[in-house]
Amino acid sequence: MFVDPALYRPLVIEPQRFREVMSSFPSGVVVLTAFGQDGLPRGLTVSAFCAVSLEPPLALACIDKTSNTLPAVQHTGGFTANILAVGREQLARRMATKVSDKFDTITWRRPVGGGGPVLEADAAAYAVCTLKETIEAGDHWILIGLVVDGGHHDGFAPMVYSRHVYDPL
Numbered sequence: 716m717f718v719d720p721a722l723y724r725p726l727v728i729e730p731q732r733f734r735e736v737m738s739s740f741p742s743g744v745v746v747l748t749a750f751g752q753d754g755l756p757r758g759l760t761v762s763a764f765c766a767v768s769l770e771p772p773l774a775l776a777c778i779d780k781t782s783n784t785l786p787a788v789q790h791t792g793g794f795t796a797n798i799l800a801v802g803r804e805q806l807a808r809r810m811a812t813k814v815s816d817k818f819d820t821i822t823w824r825r826p827v828g829g830g831g832p833v834l835e836a837d838a839a840a841y842a843v844c845t846l847k848e849t850i851e852a853g854d855h856w857i858l859i860g861l862v863v864d865g866g867h868h869d870g871f872a873p874m875v876y877s878r879h880v881y882d883p884l
Contacts, residue, residue: 741877746797746810746838747776748823748831749787756818756832757787760811762876763855764796772862774842777855783813785856787831793845794860795830797838800871804881806837807874828863839874840867 728736748758763777776796778785788794799807810817823832830843844860851857875882 738878741875741882744799744803744807744874744876744881745776746799746806746834747778747784747788747794748797748834749784749791749794750825750831751787752790756823757784758810758817758831759784760807764798767859773847774844774860774862776858776860777852778858779855781854788846788858791829791831793829793831793843794858795826795833796842796844796860797832797834798840798842799834799837799874800839800868801874803837803874806834807876807881826864830864835868838868839871841865 742762743764745761745764746758747761747764748756751757759778759782761776761778763775765775767773767775774796776794778788806821818832821834822836823834826833826843828843829845833841833843835841842860842862843864844858844862846858847861848859849856850859
């Protein structure tokens, strides 16, 4: 049976239902950070972060095209993925906003060799990345970074987010 491609329109799930489906998949909670042209820290909460390759060590994060942090990532050519520790829900929520004073009450340090602020007191682990590639994907950019530094804290468990709730593992 022949179907005329001009008559075929693929069905697409509604945005709200898509959010509901995707929120059922548990993910880690990452605060992606970079430094703006003014040298000040920028950051946002993301749930799309994962390893891509071991050799070379690559990781990816997805960031909304309207993010206030995106210009800082583009300016510095790098970012730091801070994998938040359990109990840091308030920080995750604050970083998910567009307020300009996100870092005023946070302890952070500048990593050697690029990337963004490392949130040592709040992160179970972190990965400092130099931007290797960006891929446009709908209303987001996929950032692929070469991991140049990182670390983890044995005593901190990572936080998990699922169905709009922050939970420990």
